[in-house]
Amino acid sequence: MPDFILAIDQGTTGSTVALVDSQGQLCASVNVEFAQVFPRPGWVEHQPEAIWASIEKALAKLLRKKLCKPSDIAAVGITNQRETSVLWDRRSGEALHNAIVWQCRRTADFCDELRRAGHETLVRKRSGLVLDPYFSASKFRWLLREVPAARRALKAGALAAGTMDSFLLWRLTGGEEHATDVSNAARTSLMNLKTLDWDDDLTTLFEVPRDILPEIRPSSGVFGYTRGVRGLPDGIPIAGIAGDQQAALFGQACFTAGDAKCTFGTGSFIVMNTGGARIASKSGLLTTVGWQLKNQDPVYALEGGAFVCGAAVQWLRDGLGLVRQASDIEALAATVPDHGGVEFVPALTGLGAPHWAADARGLITGLTRGSERGHIARATLDAMALQNVDILKCMEADLGKRMRPLRVDGGAAANDLLMQTQADYLGRKLVRPRIIETTVAGASYLAGLGVGLWRNTAEIKRIWQPEREFAVGMTAPRRRKRLASWQAAIDQTLLADKRR
Template sequence: MSVLAIDAGTTGVTAVVVERDGRVVATGHQELARHSPASGWVEHAPEQLWQATLGAVRAVLGRVDRATLEAVGVTGRRGTILLWDRETLGSPRPAIGWQDRRTAQVCDRLRAAGHEDRLAELTGLGLDPSCSGTKLAWIAEHEPHTWALVESGRYAVGTVDSYLVTRMTRGTYHVTDVSNACRTLLLDLGSGDWSDELCSLFGVPRDALPDLVPSWGEVTTTDRRSFLDLSLPIAGLAGDQQAALFGQACFDEGDARCGYAPGAAVLTTVGTTLPRARGGLLPTAGWRSPDGELTYALEGALPGCGMTPEAIASEVRDLLAAIPPPTALRVDGAAAADDLRCQLLADRVGVPVERPTVLETAPLGAAFLAGLGAGVWSSTDQLRHAWRLDRRFEPAGRAD
């Protein structure tokens, strides 16, 4: 039994196949071009995203027995937004990437109008161009003919995962989960549902948005004609940071992970009660179970640009100072392969740092979610056993 997972990142799409024991037995990757037609703009061609996805999946299918695949999970960058025609599935414009800064003026106007405090109250977020609600407001303002077809219902709006699910199902399903939706500035974090108030503020028709489904559990099945002759349950959806948290088996309150590549993204699981912002950590949705229970997390990010490893480790320590110290901090990402960085982090934070055998934990988390949804794993306890430790770094140089 194995699970296919797709991770649509900024520069490429990665597909992995994960066995029931947690081993990644096949990996495929396809590059994805980024376009910058103006200063601060970052765009992707939606059709290239889809073709890169097919290419990455095709690469892993050549290395495994497809008959062993039980489900597919999808993760991707949370702040990237796409539009597509519900009938043809073609896109009228490029996707706007999460790094795009064109909406800085939209944010400034909303801030000047006094909306930021209310937005923070409802979403846990401040006004930032990385959030896709501001991108949709920009499209409505600058591309009225395109936006008219969003308002008429012809064009759908969605995050990366929702676009890929649409393509995988031949346009039948338009869905996402709370961990992706919570970065749009359109989700009420307390209720875990789209907010009519926020949709009105940004001018986004609620009917244009995806339906919200649990983060695991069978949503639908892929269409063979569209998806490389595969008919698999789509059973796991998550934004990349939350997928990484899940892939690190950080299921319990106080569990924490630090993505390290080369900046830092810190997330800690806080349970089912909506938390307040603490220090530099902001509340976010972690995942929602099939029974409707919403697990929250606290999230903080450090860009890393121009920062030394020592400075990053100190900033991570300061972020974690706002919460009870975790029993261990799990690390992932490319820079976590560096023993010295991991040891430095353990020394600065003052708790053991645990590095898994699989450093790219976002696709692993998508696989864990899908496998949990399809019955490959029956519980998070089984997933804890599937998570594999590579090395534990003790503070003050006492590494095992």
């Protein structure tokens, strides 16, 4: 039997294609970036064809490494940026408009209208999500109303809608399959968390016809087979799909209720396994589906996400020219002993959990004549960690207990200064695994389970190994003082948002 998994990690700024062996080890990966599209302030789009081209390019580069023959690939796994929404024509397979990215705030006014009309209780109860432009439903509605080609395709019965996993599955299978998994469907505001099916009241509220949506399936199992994919033989099963944060939770082997991870990527996300319990947050967090294995009950989770994490460093690089490359941020931040009173609230696309302030703007405060580039860099790393403290405090309030040591992953988890800062500000030990590309790992594990490469999660748990632990090195009084300074900056940001 073939014993390699091909994992596709379709992210916000680039697409990664990776090869994982039967021991769960990452053999190689290739990342190809694609352009971000900003039509107006607060609007963020992607070109679906550019995303598909990035995957084809990454796949070609990976296969040229000749680590295995294409016929040695047992299955394909997909993980993806979750709420990003796209419409395409079933006849041609062509996207009908740029994809609207999860960061995009163009539907904020509509979400506010629904909130004022008293619909938030329904949305939260059925979907587990707050009313916010972050999620897919209002994005689908915007596309249906504003794109003439979409209306024509809908009238002709040829319109398909989905998140990026559905679009990729459609392309990988040559248009044979229009499906998604429960973890991605749970991020649309259209799926009922209890029935794991599209909810008629929610599809009506958001004006999204049910028949254009993909079929919802478990996260592990055969979704379809490759057909017409450049470089790959036909007939390879696509056997695992999960949204990036749920894939990271699975890839971190967080299989026990109470296990949690924090992923540092474009945004940062803390997700905690709650087992079979759908815990309704009272603190501004989200109730979602972690995953569902074939013929098993779903695993639920609590989640809090900050929209801008690594993207703040990209902004310092591209917008301000403060660093030449993102990896320079650690050395620049280390040139000063602390943030020097400078605070950076990176609300560059609004504020996510637990504030949910869609129109909030970024803020740099506390500058003095003695402020240096290093202080801004340090304040940026601090902000990446402090946003997670706000989320963790809410999560513990919902649970009524302290969280276990937190597992960390994502590209920025390689930054030792950031990880130590995070442990200090959280007051919790962090555990970094040997494989920090846990979204890739999770997609691979789900696909491997889907074709029987691994029999159960116990086998996968034996694969996961820690690389380093970060113990708390800050006293409680210093932590309280630091958190108070951060809270003052958050309050200032929210006050400015209310005044606009």
